[in-house]
Amino acid sequence: MKVGTFIEIVSALFILLFLYTAISKSFKVGSTAGALKKTPLLSDVAYPVAWAVVVVEYIVAFLLFWPRTRKIGLYASLGLMSIFTIYIGLMMVFAPKLPCSCGGVISKMTWGYHLVFNTFFAFLALIAIWLDRKKSNDEKEKLPPVVFT
Numbered sequence: 001m002k003v004g005t006f007i008e009i010v011s012a013l014f015i016l017l018f019l020y021t022a023i024s025k026s027f028k029v030g031s032t033a034g035a036l037k038k039t040p041l042l043s044d045v046a047y048p049v050a051w052a053v054v055v056v057e058y059i060v061a062f063l064l065f066w067p068r069t070r071k072i073g074l075y076a077s078l079g080l081m082s083i084f085t086i087y088i089g090l091m092m093v094f095a096p097k098l099p100c101s102c103g104g105v106i107s108k109m110t111w112g113y114h115l116v117f118n119t120f121f122a123f124l125a126l127i128a129i130w131l132d133r134k135k136s137n138d139e140k141e142k143l144p145p146v147v148f149t
Helices: 003-027 029-037 043-065 067-094 104-108 111-142
Strands: none
Touching (some): 003 029, 003 043, 003 067, 003 104
């Protein structure tokens, strides 16, 4: 499989993931905020955080869609998945009985499955970023040297 194809597949997976969860949360932002209100650190800012996550997921999906902004989208995907993974880890330690505030079918996962799922997607983003950087460096090496006369 070509590097570019792998990066596009990973980007498409993230687009599907972020659009799916953002659309699902958009229709149920109250329940998302309700779950966040039960967490000690986010209780006072549950609604703004719920809407911010939805908006950021839409933005990241948009960034991943366009080749010119895909690199930024991949970094943003890694950032989001890292934040979500840390949040889930904290929830597992401090509040394992609380419901998940994710959207759709994903909210039906146990915290443990969710942690594995998010770690897998963060790893995919990391690989795609690494391959994109390697591809960029390889393309730079293929350019003829510039000679000033």
